[in-house]
Amino acid sequence: MSLQAITWQTVGPFFKIGFSWLYRDNLAEPGVSGERLEIAGRILDGDGKPVPDGIVEIWQANSHGKYAHPDDPQEKPGELGFTGYGRVPTDDAGSFHFTTIKPGRVPGPDGKLQAPHLAVSVFTRGLLRRLVTRIYFPDEPSNAEDFALKLVEPGRRETLIAKRIEGRTGELEWNVKLQGEGETVFFDI
Amino acid sequence: MKKIPGYRRYVPGTQPPHLHPPYVSSIKRAPLQPLVVLPHTLSEITGPLFERDIADVKACDLTRQHSGEPLGERIIVSGRVLDENSRPVPHTLVEIWQANAAGRYFHNIDQHNAPLDPNFIGCGHAVTDSEGRYRFVTIRPGEYPWGNHHNAWRPAHIHFSLFGPAFATRLVTQMYFQGDPLISFDPIFNCTEDEKARNRLISQFDWETTIPSQALGYRFDIVLSGRESTPMETHAHGEKS
Numbered sequence: 001m002s003l004q005a006i007t008w009q010t011v012g013p014f015f016k017i018g019f020s021w022l023y024r025d026n027l028a029e030p031g032v033s034g035e036r037l038e039i040a041g042r043i044l045d046g047d048g049k050p051v052p053d054g055i056v057e058i059w060q061a062n063s064h065g066k067y068a069h070p071d072d073p074q075e076k077p078g079e080l081g082f083t084g085y086g087r088v089p090t091d092d093a094g095s096f097h098f099t100t101i102k103p104g105r106v107p108g109p110d111g112k113l114q115a116p117h118l119a120v121s122v123f124t125r126g127l128l129r130r131l132v133t134r135i136y137f138p139d140e141p142s143n144a145e146d147f148a149l150k151l152v153e154p155g156r157r158e159t160l161i162a163k164r165i166e167g168r169t170g171e172l173e174w175n176v177k178l179q180g181e182g183e184t185v186f187f188d189i
Numbered sequence: 190m191k192k193i194p195g196y197r198r199y200v201p202g203t204q205p206p207h208l209h210p211p212y213v214s215s216i217k218r219a220p221l222q223p224l225v226v227l228p229h230t231l232s233e234i235t236g237p238l239f240e241r242d243i244a245d246v247k248a249c250d251l252t253r254q255h256s257g258e259p260l261g262e263r264i265i266v267s268g269r270v271l272d273e274n275s276r277p278v279p280h281t282l283v284e285i286w287q288a289n290a291a292g293r294y295f296h297n298i299d300q301h302n303a304p305l306d307p308n309f310i311g312c313g314h315a316v317t318d319s320e321g322r323y324r325f326v327t328i329r330p331g332e333y334p335w336g337n338h339h340n341a342w343r344p345a346h347i348h349f350s351l352f353g354p355a356f357a358t359r360l361v362t363q364m365y366f367q368g369d370p371l372i373s374f375d376p377i378f379n380c381t382e383d384e385k386a387r388n389r390l391i392s393q394f395d396w397e398t399t400i401p402s403q404a405l406g407y408r409f410d411i412v413l414s415g416r417e418s419t420p421m422e423t424h425a426h427g428e429k430s
């Protein structure tokens with residue numbers, strides 16, 4: 001070991017200038033297999049106020065549970081046109097939304113499969129470095145045996161699980177509470 | 190399945206805390222619950238990769254994106270992206286954004302009473318070459334006031350965003366300029382405890398990349414997290430499968 005990773009700094013309030021060229025709110029172009037889902041939510045601060053200057057990045061596997069990446073050694077089919085990457089800003093109401101497919105299961109550290117999840121980075125003005133979290137899916141039996149969910153105290157696990165919206169199939173709600181009551185679980189990776 | 194080596198965890202003190210009260214915006218936005226330590230899985234050791242031609246040539250020259258020349262001092266910012274094992278990070282995306290020479294961002298919420306420059310947006314991106322090198326031509330950004338505390342001014346800086354080979358290597362930072370008197374007063378620069386780590390955010394003036402009669406060169410090398418141990422087989426990171 002000779003070098004040390006460089007220090008994070010906040011994205012500040014003006015990141016749109018640098019980030020907007022690569023906004024991607026649809027990860028599931030036509031032809032990509034899997035259950036299509038629209039995921040929407042808000043980023044809220046410690047006072048419950050919306051965060052209008054935030055950004056959410058998504059990283060996920062395809063519906064077979066395969067990442068579009070050379071370090072994924074699994075012999076599962078990749079999918080042309082599916083990169084697994086999304087980047088969406090919040091609007092004045094702190095809201096963001098993106099369309100994707102439910103990913104398949106990928107292996108965890110114990111060799112057992114993880115429950116389907118999206119890896120999420122949250123950036124906002126005021127955050128000196130990103131917050132890392134995950135989105136899991138409702139009515140998913142494998143959540144009960146997921147190693148990462150088991151690391152979280154039971155009372156806080158629900159902050160990681162998107163909710164169905166009554167009467168609207170294919171739509172899920174998932175909010176980010178940065179601080180305070182109902183604070184979202186963030187991971188140290 | 191064989192065990193996958195993860196990426197290194199940050200050395201304590203070399204990264205900012207989430208809550209840093211001198212940076213007032215962190216007070217209501219930093220999580221207060223302890224983070225849950227997550228061992229790296231396939232989800233963290235893979236990450237978004239982009240086509241090598243995603244950044245067109247014009248995107249790395251911020252002075253040539255409009256019909257006229259922007260105002261201000263033309264500079265060249267270049268360097269290498271390496272990992273903690275001193276290996277170059279090739280073909281990785283680098284994004285930058287910054288204020289213009291007068292210290293004003295091309296952004297609707299920037300109300301600083303300084304002129305916009307119709308020939309300067311302040312947005313660039315580039316993909317590192319096979320040796321991890323990147324290079325931008327831009328304008329030296331101006332210092333600007335902000336509302337953090339009385340008479341608060343940000344030192345001149347350029348925002349940088351990098352992906353690296355994995356979700357775990359994502360990085361957003363800011364590059365500063367040697368000798369800027371505002372640096373020692375800046376709560377954002379000073380949020381990191383380790384002085385050596387802080388000082389790595391300061392670019393160095395560089396004769397080698399300075400072009401006579403054209404532009405001064407500044408060097409800014411960026412180190413991303415490296416693998417915990419050498420993987421069994423070497424992959425060319427950044428290449429699409």
Ligand SMILES: [Fe+3]
Nearest residue numbers: 012014346348
């Ligand atoms: Fe800035």
